[in-house]
Amino acid sequence: MTKKKIIFVDDEPNILDGLRRMLRSLRNEYDMHFASGGREALTLMESDRFDVVVSDMRMPGMDGAELLETIQKKHPHAIRIMLTGQADEQSILRTVGVVHQFLAKPCDPEKLKIILTQTSALQDMLSDGGLKDLISQLGKLPSLPSTYAKLQKAIATPGVEIKEIGEIIAKDIAMTAKVLQLVNSAFFGIYSRVDSPGRAVTLLGLDTIKVLVLGLELFSQIKISEEVFRFDRLWDHSLTVGKVAKAIAGTQSDDKELIGNTFLAGTLHDLGKLILISSLPKQYLRVFDLTQERNITMPEAEKEVFGAGQSAVGSYLVGLWGFTGPIVEAIGFQSCIEKYPGNVFTPTLAVHVANVLYYRNRPDEIIGRRLDINMPVLERLGLQGALGDWETICADIMQDQTE
Structure with a gap:
């Protein structure tokens, strides 16, 4: 079986050396390459097919967000993993929809090994010939529902208020009716009447409302x-x-x-x-x-x-x-x-x-x-x-x- 090709990208040589040592035990399972920056990584990817890219966020010139966004466009088959620090929160927001997996720095060696194994299994499933043939029969696939996309963007905005989230839902009258109908059903067991999207967000939380909106939009669309x-x-x-x-x-x-x-x-x-x-x-x-x-x-x-x-x-x-x-x-x-x-x-x-x-x-x-x-x-x-x-x-x- 052909080994998966993985490229690690970081501008600090000592970090790359540490990764080499840490992952030495996986040499028989993966074909690993190391690049000292975004430009070098893209050059390597132009000459060979890589299955997984693991990139640091903060790098001079082309940072991790720009690199992985470029890879998404030019090499969409590649699984994209980003290593981030606590100070990278604002940068992370730029990568929503681009990065498959975030890993905190310093990265635990065993966790990285597990992530590489899991993402490789996922890629094998998604590259299966039977799935590709089936997808080709389906025609145009649905896009990400618009109200959910707006919620995602708003939630990612620092300092956003619940009132603003409620207003996004309220602009879609049909969605408002469906959300309130569901929130007031036995499913959530809320005993007081919920009469506005903002109140629903307050009672159930952003994460729950976000999932409900996505599900309701998809099942309506x-x-x-x-x-x-x-x-x-x-x-x-x-x-x-x-x-x-x-x-x-x-x-x-x-x-x-x-x-x-x-x-x-x-x-x-x-x-x-x-x-x-x-x-x-x-x-x-x-x-x-x-x-x-x-x-x-x-x-x-x-x-x-x-x-x-x-x-x-x-x-x-x-x-x-x-x-x-x-x-x-x-x-x-x-x-x-x-x-x-x-x-x-x-x-x-x-x-x-x-x-x-x-x-x-x-x-x-x-x-x-x-x-x-x-x-x-x-x-x-x-x-x-x-x-x-x-x-x-x-x-x-x-x-x-x-x-």
Whole structure:
């Protein structure tokens, strides 16, 4: 198997020397190159195909943000990772939609090794020939919804006030109605009436509102035939999996970014299904038929009919939109988690477990053979003992929504 080519970029020679020493044990797995600046990195990439770029942010001349933005345009296949310090916050805002993964400096060697392994697995999945053939059949893919994009930009603005966030949502009357309808439903269990987007942001927080807006926009923008699949059931399932996955993540970590990524990935984990049903409805009906004829799971039937599963399609799309690695990976690997490397809890695991537990609580919605939790992965991570608590969390959340 051909080794992945990785290029590390930093203007400080001692940093590059440290990376060489730190990653020496990976020489048999990766073909590693080192560049002392953005211009040198681009020159190397013009003469050879690199799979991953790891760049420092602060460099003279061409900084990391400009470098990775250029690489995104000229070499879009390459996974882009940025090393940042605490003082780089403003610079990071320039790279939203450009960088797949941020790593804090100084970078822990083991964490860097895990990230390289995971991003390589993601790239293998996204470069699969079956997925490429399927994407070519889909025609024009949807763009990132506009209201969500405006929210992202506003949230990234220092000193932004909740009132301003609420006003962005309020400008879209249809979106305002949908957000308020959802916020006032049993799903969130808020007992006082919420009558404005600003109030909804105050009660639920920016991260939650952002995910709701994205999900609502996507499910409104992409039309599917009710003869193929019930739209409301797909939306309810997606949102519930997001909520359960978020709660599971909260039992394992207090990292707000990890928990937020988990909620977003859980809510969008069936995005590929939405795309396939809307674009290729007749072929997707064949997926349903196969699950019954052969007693196989939905992912297995999708792979047979399309050459790739809906998870890979969803992962490909959010990757195009510039979402970070943990979100892209969670959507892509949640249905085949045995292929996802790593030895720590991740959003990928939370979404995988939440999706399976959802169907355990709603067996009438299962199509084909039931999905099972991948116990070898839980055992590898030492988390098999947590499953009972996660089952209780899921049952409680789903019970609350029906009351």
